[in-house]
Amino acid sequence: MSPSPGGEAALRRERVIRAAVREGLTDPDEAVLAAFVDLDGVAALVAALRSAFPASLSVRHTFAAKANSLVPVLEHLRLHGMGCEVASAGELDRATAAGFGPELIVFDSPAKTRAELARALRLGVAVNVDNFQELERVDALLAANPSASPLGVRVNPQVGAGSIEAMSTATDTSKFGIALDDEGNRARLIDAFRERPWLTWLHTHVGSQGIAPELTARGLARTVELADEINSTLGRRQVVGIDIGGGLSVDFDSDDPDPGFDGYVAALRRHAPRLLSGDYRLVTEFGRALLAKNGFMTAFVEYTKTAGGRPVAITHAGAHVATRTVFRPDAWPLRVTAHDPSGRQKRGDVLAQDVAGPCCFAGDLLATARPLPRLAPGDLVAVLDTGAYAFSTPFHYNSLPVPAVYGFSTAADGEVRFRTLRPAGGPD
Numbered sequence: 001m002s003p004s005p006g007g008e009a010a011l012r013r014e015r016v017i018r019a020a021v022r023e024g025l026t027d028p029d030e031a032v033l034a035a036f037v038d039l040d041g042v043a044a045l046v047a048a049l050r051s052a053f054p055a056s057l058s059v060r061h062t063f064a065a066k067a068n069s070l071v072p073v074l075e076h077l078r079l080h081g082m083g084c085e086v087a088s089a090g091e092l093d094r095a096t097a098a099g100f101g102p103e104l105i106v107f108d109s110p111a112k113t114r115a116e117l118a119r120a121l122r123l124g125v126a127v128n129v130d131n132f133q134e135l136e137r138v139d140a141l142l143a144a145n146p147s148a149s150p151l152g153v154r155v156n157p158q159v160g161a162g163s164i165e166a167m168s169t170a171t172d173t174s175k176f177g178i179a180l181d182d183e184g185n186r187a188r189l190i191d192a193f194r195e196r197p198w199l200t201w202l203h204t205h206v207g208s209q210g211i212a213p214e215l216t217a218r219g220l221a222r223t224v225e226l227a228d229e230i231n232s233t234l235g236r237r238q239v240v241g242i243d244i245g246g247g248l249s250v251d252f253d254s255d256d257p258d259p260g261f262d263g264y265v266a267a268l269r270r271h272a273p274r275l276l277s278g279d280y281r282l283v284t285e286f287g288r289a290l291l292a293k294n295g296f297m298t299a300f301v302e303y304t305k306t307a308g309g310r311p312v313a314i315t316h317a318g319a320h321v322a323t324r325t326v327f328r329p330d331a332w333p334l335r336v337t338a339h340d341p342s343g344r345q346k347r348g349d350v351l352a353q354d355v356a357g358p359c360c361f362a363g364d365l366l367a368t369a370r371p372l373p374r375l376a377p378g379d380l381v382a383v384l385d386t387g388a389y390a391f392s393t394p395f396h397y398n399s400l401p402v403p404a405v406y407g408f409s410t411a412a413d414g415e416v417r418f419r420t421l422r423p424a425g426g427p428d
């Protein structure tokens with residue numbers, strides 16, 4: 001978990017942190033915690049995602065808003081040609097505020113209320129129905145008012161878990177979608193499509209971090225097989241598209257920003273070639289792969305002490321902005337770098353130190369016994385790869401304020417320019 005201090009990415013990050021210090025964005029009184037999003041990096045990964053899929057296919061790439069739901073971030077993604085996947089009414093509000101038209105929005109959630117469904121159908125956003133009961137709600141709503149929404153059904157191909165159970169949505173007993181192999185479900189699904197000519201999509205999200213592309217591809221192969229079966233059984237081309245979800249993992253132990261979209265598509269080609277045949281339109285819903293490595297936080301080191309012989313640095317980054325890491329450090333380790341008060345990365349001898357957050361419980365640790373140059377009060381720690389599911393989705397423990405988020409880009413002359421994406425204190 002020790003980033004190479006001399007690598008190109010590390011030097012670039014150091015330049016950004018030094019510029020942020022000079023501009024007062026990490027002020028020890030006003031901004032003990034700040035977050036940064038690399039806007040150029042996000043644009044580069046959107047381009048990598050696009051170019052990974054054959055240009056001959058009809059693919060709508062949407063961004064999973066849950067990964068980073070700041071409206072200016074969503075807006076940035078829209079301006080680079082992305083659509084938006086939302087999983088709650090709040091995310092739908094944000095997608096709309098970011099300027100996404102209904103044709104660019106997909107609504108997924110296992111718990112859509114009647115009111116949320118009615119709104120989605122009225123707007124005409126795509127909806128992936130999670131279960132047979134929800135399908136009956138949609139029947140009733142469509143009987144009252146026609147809708148332009150593309151409508152699909154989420155299926156669980158039950159191909160198993162990845163390395164993090166909580167991120168695995170294609171287990172036998174997952175709460176998501178219609179379990180394909182459960183008795184009677186396949187026939188019931190085919191009947192559902194027969195009775196509802198407006199059902200024209202299938203959706204599968206095999207899982208998120210910890211799922212290998214091969215497992216995702218094997219799950220999607222089962223979904224495309226179902227699409228073929230529905231169309232051949234009904235004798236018409238009713239299923240026109242497959243929403244293949246997101247879920248490409250990122251390497252939290254490396255400075256390589258590319259999560260490997262090419263390798264993902266190669267896995268599809270090997271395990272689910274029908275998906276790339278051109279017979280189906282595709283939607284993708286990547287989140288973490290686009291944002292995680294394009295964001296980091298800086299936290300002020302308030303105090304240092306030794307406890308039981310181990311040095312501990314008390315910082316301002318904890319469970320409120322890195323919730324998964326604090327509660328499941330084994331599954332969600334994060335890299336941390338040490339910087340002096342000017343933002344320069346500290347190099348040289350390291351010793352094992354705990355990096356603690358400000359929350360008032362003992363387990364609020366971002367790293368335990370982490371080899372780092374000795375930290376001192378007034379230093380900064382940078383918490384890397386936190387652009388998704390971290391500072392953008394804060395946990396309100398101890399009523400700690402949400403940190404400001406700054407987008408940055410680097411001009412041709414090397415100057416780093418910042419813009420505020422969220423002011424300190426929110427709203428989230």
Ligand SMILES: Cc1ncc(COP(=O)(O)O)c(C=O)c1O
Nearest residue numbers: 064205208246247285286287288
């Ligand atoms: C339906 C759906 N689509 C997309 C995603 C995004 O996953 P990731 O950020 O791993 O790409 C999720 C994550 O929970 C999801 O549930």
